[in-house]
Amino acid sequence: MLDVALISHLTNFSDFSRRELSEFIAQSRAIRMPQNKAFFSEGEEAHSFFLLLDGHIRVVRTTPSGEQVIIRYISNNDIFGIAKAVGQVKYPATAVAAVDCVALAWPTRMWEDTIQRYPSFVKSVNKAVGDRLLDIQDRVIELATEQVEQRVALALIKLMTQTGKEVDDGILIDMPLSRQDISEMTGTTLHTVSRLLSAWEQEGFVKSSRKKVVITNSQKLNALCRKI
Amino acid sequence: MLDVALISHLTNFSDFSRRELSEFIAQSRAIRMPQNKAFFSEGEEAHSFFLLLDGHIRVVRTTPSGEQVIIRYISNNDIFGIAKAVGQVKYPATAVAAVDCVALAWPTRMWEDTIQRYPSFVKSVNKAVGDRLLDIQDRVIELATEQVEQRVALALIKLMTQTGKEVDDGILIDMPLSRQDISEMTGTTLHTVSRLLSAWEQEGFVKSSRKKVVITNSQKLNALCRKI
DNA sequence: TGCGAACGTTGCGTTTGCTCAAATAAAAAC
């Protein structure tokens, strides 16, 4: 059984009374998702919406020709799978656990009821949608106007902000992240990403190894982005 | 004064009673926006939300270095300026009249009230947000995985579907559309767009002149996109 | 502990699409 205290501090639930919260949580079920398994897949009927309690999720779409594009990463305390909230019947993308994850899931058929009973939650969901819309607009602008080097630098900075963890020699992006992953976020190839990371390691502001990136000097990385 | 009949057939208002509709419309004011003037600008406080009755709108964002990116075009009977519905305080982009436009505007402060009184309208707004989220995801995928030629072809097809008008020799994109506009939609340069349009005109499936594009053979244009 | 698979690196040739530049054409302004 889940402790309400675990969740009560989240901004999504700031307007909930203790009783509403435990009531709402009682309607969910906890899900444990092992690494590299999908919570749901593109095109599937949107049966549930989720709250990520622990882990990181990769939101991915696949092109007709089989290439993958990473739309975004979802981290702790984020809502996801909220297709129904924006009038969609199917999930528009696949949500893969980047590490072992824990989440709460509510059946989508509860959504109408949720609108009635927990308007503040709905508002926070709408806010999340708006933030994602802004975020993905930024991605379009980056892809349309900036060079690969800037795009990769920006992607690392975003991940650093989102999932960064202080370690001895800088800030670690705290999840497995391959060259290929980075290339799928930035619309380039793993080769180019590898070359960039090597060059940056030479210049001494990034350290990377297998599925691991540490930013040792974020100012320098930032400086790269503004070189427009 | 606006005739309710003008609007009652729109899907946004399908659940409205005649009385609700005229009441809702009474709270709006009609706006006439001359070509190339902005309804609102990026960063401005979101004072109003709108329904476009006639015309075409270009939604644009400007990069720090002054380049413009066209996020989307808005056409007849579309809602826009709905920042508040997704928890945003400021408009995230600039909305410019691509031609002389007519729209209805409601003050944003009415939004809370609207949620209470016209939930079906709110639902249609959310649906619009979802559709745009999907649309812009598609843009990201295109920019990340496809070549310029495909992207330009896809952009023309989308515009054709959205604003196409049958004419003698094919389907006209029924608004002023320069090479530069197309390049700002697809993340390329006006030069490359010009070269592509010239080549396509040679091959005989597009006719273009100053700020005007006619697709004379949409199958052939479609075929270009699938060349992946 | 050794094997295979997954991940990462790097060199080389090629190509796409950009930049720069100049000419032309069409519309708008006077």
Place this chain on the structure above:
DNA sequence: GTTTTTATTTGAGCAAACGCAACGTTCGCA
């Protein structure tokens, strides 16, 4: 009707980034 502005076309050279290919490294697992 002439001038000015704005839009378009086209050529030539060049650079960013890709594709290919080969090799090196790390990890998991038997």
